[in-house]
Amino acid sequence: MRVLVAMSGGVDSSVAAALLAADGHDVVGATLKLWGGPSDSGCCSVADVDDARRVAQQLGIAHHVLNLVDDFTDDVVVPYVASHAAGLTPNPCIECNRHIKFDRLLTRARRMGFDRLATGHHARVACEGGRYVLRRGADGAKDQSYVLSMLGQRELADVWFPVGHLTKAAVRAQASRLGLRTAAKPDSQDVCFIHGAEGRQGFLRRRLELHPAAVVDACTGTKLGEVEAVELVTVGQRRGITVAGERRYAVSVDVPGRRVEVAPLAQSLADRVVLEPSSMTWTDGALPDGARAIAQVSAHGRPVPCMLHVRRATGDGSAREVVCRFDEPQRPVAPGQTVALYHAADPDAVAGAGIVAPATAGRRR
Secondary structure (H helix, E strand, C coil): CEEEEECCCCHHHHHHHHHHHHCCCEEEEEEEECCCCCCCCCCCCHHHHHHHHHHHHHHCCEEEEEECHHHHHHHHHHHHHHHHHCCCCCCHHHHHHHHHHHHHHHHHHHHCCCCEEECCCCEEEEEECCEEEEEECCCCCCCCCHHHCCCCHHHHCCEECCCCCCCHHHHHHHHHHHCCCCCCCCCCCCCCCCCCCCHHHHHHHCCCCCCCEEEEECCCCCEEEEECCHHHCCCCCCCCCEECCEECEEEEEECCCCEEEEECHHHHCEEEEEECHHHCEECCCCCCCCCEEEEECCCCCCCEEEEEEEEECCCCCCEEEEEEEEEEEECCCCCCCEEEEEECCEEEEEEEEEEECCCCCEECC
16 A cells, blocks of 8 residues: 655654555655744754654655645644633644644645555554444553544544554664664653743743733632733643642633632532533544543543533534533543543543533532
């Protein structure tokens, strides 16, 4: 098969390309130019492009650099800034996968005549009963099914994750055996387009006006202090929020009102979240009202059993809201975050995903 491999310059995509080439596929590497920034470091840096190019040379495969800077800016960076301005907590990695890797790049791969698009994600795709199933990666500590949970049958039919069946240690061992220059390269940790000393605050400060806000007790309304920038506070956050020696958690962020409500852990736990119906994606058909599922609210969060309640609008019967009710109350989930859903009877298999609606995380009563 002709396979286009998205090569980020990291060890996982390097080994993905190596495995496919060793299996006899016609492999071509592609590195995405997504973000330059003031010093062209961080995401898609010159060093990353060079690493990918030199690995491709070692493997004897062609390598191209594809410029998707405008798409990335419009579909990932601009919404990221706008979400913070609205008091939401976006997930840019998921939006990059949704709009860039598995939309723009996959579309381009199809048009160029490739049979598959491969990446270095730690996840697995299986064909079971004629349908495609997205499964967790074999290495639980590196599993990336959460950030791929928006993929449906059309995408899964044309993508491969060659390292999904390997542990990270095995990936590095394979890279070392092949003498790949990325064998010991550290994994990226932060938001790819935010780097250096400026951090998230500096990045956002250059793109929107940040405002101080009052910190108030969620139960009494008593003012307890202030935060420097309400746009940087996330529901569920505890860092930097301590009152009289007691750790508090943010349970509500009101940007226009310049107000952050906080509560002790016991009073901040959420028994449910409401997912935006328009954001719902399903791997292979929607789960019905009353379905049991397993929810995961962050990339490496603990899977939590839950039940889905689908409230229908009158008239056309479309979903008005999708409520994910946890079996046990959890730390509050930030509006704007993605909740990945896995099948209750098959917890490794992704069922779908949705984005938490603004101001809908329910606290335990």
